[in-house]
Amino acid sequence: MKNLVLTIAALAALAPPAAAQTVTCRTEAGRAICHDVYGNVVTATRDALGNTTWSDQYGEEVKVRRDAMGNTTTKYSDGSSVSTRRDAMGNTVVRDEKGNTLRCRVDAMGKTRCR
Structure with missing residues (x-):
């Protein structure tokens, strides 16, 4: 299950924003409120440190912290966390709190390859 989560996180980090997702956002009183087609x-x-907290109508919460090097640490409401960074070769490296690591890159043909 964690490999699936790591793969999804890596692919999401590599994927460009898709207009087909049709998400509408507006800024209201210092926060962004987004609605999808569903x-x-x-x-x-x-917050003042630049950390972002995402919450939905079901009470789930995700906290995203980005450091000065561009690395992100994502903490989920169930207590698990995933860190995402780029290595020297341009690969996206995703690591969970148990130390499981997944490296992904997009090849010349546009396919994502993970190991």
Whole structure:
């Protein structure tokens, strides 16, 4: 299961934003409120340190912290966390709190290759 989570996180980090997802966002009182085509509502707030907290209407919460080097650490409401960074070769490296690591890159043909 964790490999699936790591793969999804790596692919999401590599994927460009797709207009086909049709998400509508608006800024209101210092926070972003986004609606997707399925009626889900997600709210994002940013604190003074630049950390972002995403929460949905079901009470799930995700905290995203980005450091000065561009690495991100994502903490989920169940207590698990995933860190995402780029290595020297341009690979996206995703690591969970148990130390499981997945490296992904997009090849010249546009296919994502993970190991």
